Amino acid sequence: MSAAPQKAKAGAEKIDVTVSAVVPLNELVTRFEFKAKDGRDLPTFSAGAHTVVQMNDQGRTRLNPYSIMSDPADTSHYAISVRRDDEGRGGSLFMHRNVKVGDEMTITFPVNLFSLDLRARKQVFIAGGIGITPFMAMIAQMERLGGQWELHYSVRTEALGTYVQELSYKHPGKVHVYYDDQSQAIALEDLLDGQPLGTNVYVCGPKGMIDWVHATASAAGWPDANVHSEEFTKPQPGKPFQVRLCKSDKVIDVGEHESLLEAIERSGVEAPFLCRGGACGQCETDVVSFDGDFIHRDHWLDDDQHANGSKIMPCVSRFVGKSLELDR
Amino acid sequence: MTIQFNEETFRDDYSFHNSDWAIKRFPFPFHEDSYMYAVNMEQHRGGPEGSVYEKRFDVDEHYVSEMRDRAMVLADDPLRCQSLPHMTLAGWDLLELIMVSKSEDYPDLFELHRNGNQWRWVNKPLGIDDTFTFLDETTLPYGPMEYITRQAQGDFCVLDQRDDMLWMDAGMVTTQADWSLDFDIGMNFFEWHAPVPLAHEMGIFKRALKFLLNIQQGAPARRLNWTMTVNPLLDTSPENYHKWGIQKTTLTPENIGAKQHLRVELQTFFRLPRSNALVFPIRCYLCSFQDLMTMPKWGRRLHRVVRDLPEELATYKGFIDNRPMMLDYLSQFDDGLPTSRGVWPDLDTEPALKKSS
Ligand code: HEM
Numbered sequence: 161m162s163a164a165p166q167k168a169k170a171g172a173e174k175i176d177v178t179v180s181a182v183v184p185l186n187e188l189v190t191r192f193e194f195k196a197k198d199g200r201d202l203p204t205f206s207a208g209a210h211t212v213v214q215m216n217d218q219g220r221t222r223l224n225p226y227s228i229m230s231d232p233a234d235t236s237h238y239a240i241s242v243r244r245d246d247e248g249r250g251g252s253l254f255m256h257r258n259v260k261v262g263d264e265m266t267i268t269f270p271v272n273l274f275s276l277d278l279r280a281r282k283q284v285f286i287a288g289g290i291g292i293t294p295f296m297a298m299i300a301q302m303e304r305l306g307g308q309w310e311l312h313y314s315v316r317t318e319a320l321g322t323y324v325q326e327l328s329y330k331h332p333g334k335v336h337v338y339y340d341d342q343s344q345a346i347a348l349e350d351l352l353d354g355q356p357l358g359t360n361v362y363v364c365g366p367k368g369m370i371d372w373v374h375a376t377a378s379a380a381g382w383p384d385a386n387v388h389s390e391e392f393t394k395p396q397p398g399k400p401f402q403v404r405l406c407k408s409d410k411v412i413d414v415g416e417h418e419s420l421l422e423a424i425e426r427s428g429v430e431a432p433f434l435c436r437g438g439a440c441g442q443c444e445t446d447v448v449s450f451d452g453d454f455i456h457r458d459h460w461l462d463d464d465q466h467a468n469g470s471k472i473m474p475c476v477s478r479f480v481g482k483s484l485e486l487d488r
Numbered sequence: 489m490t491i492q493f494n495e496e497t498f499r500d501d502y503s504f505h506n507s508d509w510a511i512k513r514f515p516f517p518f519h520e521d522s523y524m525y526a527v528n529m530e531q532h533r534g535g536p537e538g539s540v541y542e543k544r545f546d547v548d549e550h551y552v553s554e555m556r557d558r559a560m561v562l563a564d565d566p567l568r569c570q571s572l573p574h575m576t577l578a579g580w581d582l583l584e585l586i587m588v589s590k591s592e593d594y595p596d597l598f599e600l601h602r603n604g605n606q607w608r609w610v611n612k613p614l615g616i617d618d619t620f621t622f623l624d625e626t627t628l629p630y631g632p633m634e635y636i637t638r639q640a641q642g643d644f645c646v647l648d649q650r651d652d653m654l655w656m657d658a659g660m661v662t663t664q665a666d667w668s669l670d671f672d673i674g675m676n677f678f679e680w681h682a683p684v685p686l687a688h689e690m691g692i693f694k695r696a697l698k699f700l701l702n703i704q705q706g707a708p709a710r711r712l713n714w715t716m717t718v719n720p721l722l723d724t725s726p727e728n729y730h731k732w733g734i735q736k737t738t739l740t741p742e743n744i745g746a747k748q749h750l751r752v753e754l755q756t757f758f759r760l761p762r763s764n765a766l767v768f769p770i771r772c773y774l775c776s777f778q779d780l781m782t783m784p785k786w787g788r789r790l791h792r793v794v795r796d797l798p799e800e801l802a803t804y805k806g807f808i809d810n811r812p813m814m815l816d817y818l819s820q821f822d823d824g825l826p827t828s829r830g831v832w833p834d835l836d837t838e839p840a841l842k843k844s845s
């Protein structure tokens with residue numbers, strides 16, 4: 161405690177916005193644009209940042225993180241692109257089905273867990289599918305700074321190549337597109353081999369792609385610090401389970417389609433969070449006792465902590481078993 | 489209110505002084521009768537009206553004189569301001585943060601007029617009226633960080649964030665408590681904190697770093713730190729230890745009330761939006777023992793804190809040799825009555841000093 165203590169607020173600061181555009185891009189992906197409700201500029205952000213969009217889905221609050229893809233130099237609006245996930249918990253379906261121009265929504269201040277290393281001599285971006293979004297902002301920023309970059313972008317088909325045309329048109333020579341259905345693949349080893357010293361690599365896409373880039377770069381002798389990735393682990397649906405919150409003396413039920421963090425919040429208990437994606441560490445919670453198995457899905461705790469069941473990250477992780485007691 | 493700026497010095501004749509207003513709002517750092525290191529971070533979103541916590545960047549009666557002192561330090565030693573090449577964008581972020589905050593928080597003193605990237609900055613206390621192009625270094629007389637921190641009280645460390653670590657890659661440091669930017673430049677959070685006793689073992693730095701890495705835009709944080717300084721010196725740097733170190737031996741029972749100062753740092757943390765760097769302003773407030781003693785609660789408490797402070801801390805903070813003399817002086821202001829919780833002087837409710845006969 162120090163001088164003039166104030167109660168800590170949970171999560172990042174929020175911004176009230178109005179949906180200013182809804183642009184379907186292809187069968188699966190739609191772009192949404194937001195402007196500040198009060199008409200002022202939105203906060204400045206750095207490329208790679210995401211915002212958490214709050215959705216009010218028939219009384220249930222959904223909070224999904226999306227990379228801000230618009231140009232960081234233009235804060236008159238933010239743009240995100242959302243891929244419809246028919247199997248997921250419904251956040252993307254809600255965006256696609258319910259959100260219209262003029263709707264009022266709440267988003268958080270930008271948070272950057274995937275920022276550019278500005279010391280890099282050159283930036284190499286590797287995107288898979290909807291993983292293109294953070295790179296849209298990074299490319300805008302690199303163009304403005306006059307830095308060296310190139311993009312390698314893998315998509316399923318031409319029809320699903322979100323922003324492929326725009327990117328190829330604006331940056332011929334820097335943008336390389338690979339189509340799965342034409343059996344094209346990124347020649348990663350050669351690509352890494354040809355880079356000048358001091359190059360940084362950034363990858364965003366499916367988990368398999370991220371692991372592949374890390375493993376290949378590591379085998380080629382790249383320092384870990386020069387290879388950056390961002391993977392939002394979406395909270396996955398799972399079997400309902402029950403938890404006792406010791407400090408608040410409450411027993412809560414975590415439903416199939418909500419995260420443990422959402423269930424804690426729903427019960428009126430304040431819990432810290434930032435990224436809601438298992439990456440920032442803010443929601444780390446001590447386990448008091450348990451009888452069962454954890455489904456850890458975060459990127460924050462180390463293997464020992466995962467194995468011994470001393471902590472859980474309620475934004476993404478779940479539990480199956482007889483009983484779980486948390487220090488919350 | 490408009491601020492009356494003091495005409496004063498922080499060297500040679502030491503004419504620095506605090507008005508009654510400044511004493512009352514002094515950030516007394518002890519919320520209880522003892523002190524130990526802790527992860528004492530809280531949100532920096534305002535505070536009681538008139539307090540040093542109210543504004544994002546506090547401006548007080550010492551502003552003009554402090555900026556003059558900074559210019560003198562820089563003229564003698566340009567290495568007090570350094571910025572590694574990749575930190576220029578963070579410098580612009582900082583310039584924007586300070587200009588926007590000050591012009592919004594003190595509209596009578598500072599004005600910012602923006603028309604796209606054409607900016608006009610008016611700093612009335614320092615008589616500055618400059619027009620420049622945002623993000624174009626050639627349009628300013630100094631780099632962006634140096635330009636704006638020559639106009640802002642307190643030191644500034646600008647930390648690059650990479651690999652889940654903070655790196656001291658830029659800074660303006662002329663009012664520091666015995667550490668050196670030139671020595672620390674390029675170091676990481678654990679390296680530059682290496683000289684601090686006890687806190688590493690207590691796990692404080694590990695937890696503090698986790699917190700700092702997570703500081704988000706729009707949600708700044710703050711903490712207090714403190715030490716002791718003989719004479720109201722801003723520049724207590726290792727580079728100049730030969731000049732100020734010996735002044736510690738000039739304390740006498742007669743002059744200690746006027747010469748011995750409690751030095752408090754209001755440290756804040758802001759995420760910078762374009763660079764994703766973190767800026768760490770360290771604002772230094774000085775108050776003489778005799779001025780502090782005008783608040784009965786502070787007198788009682790300071791005596792107890794200094795008396796019971798672990799030896800390692802008193803040594804690290806550089807006053808172990810003078811501690812007995814300080815205690816002789818301070819004990820006169822401790823009548824043994826209990827003190828109220830919290831840092832505020834509580835003048836209306838705390839009893840006056842009971843004179844021992
Ligand atoms: C990124 C921001 C920070 C910077 C740039 C910074 C810098 C420094 C420096 C340069 C010193 C002097 C070390 C020496 O003796 O050479 C110091 C001391 C110290 N720092 Fe930090 N610090 C930061 C954040 C923090 C935080 C968040 C804590 C939280 C607990 C902390 C706790 C301390 C403590 C306890 C000392 C010893 C101070 C004393 O006893 O006088 N620092 N810091």
Ligand code: FES
Pocket residue numbers: 432433434435436437438439440441442443444458460473474475476
């Ligand atoms: S909220 Fe970021 S790890 Fe859980």
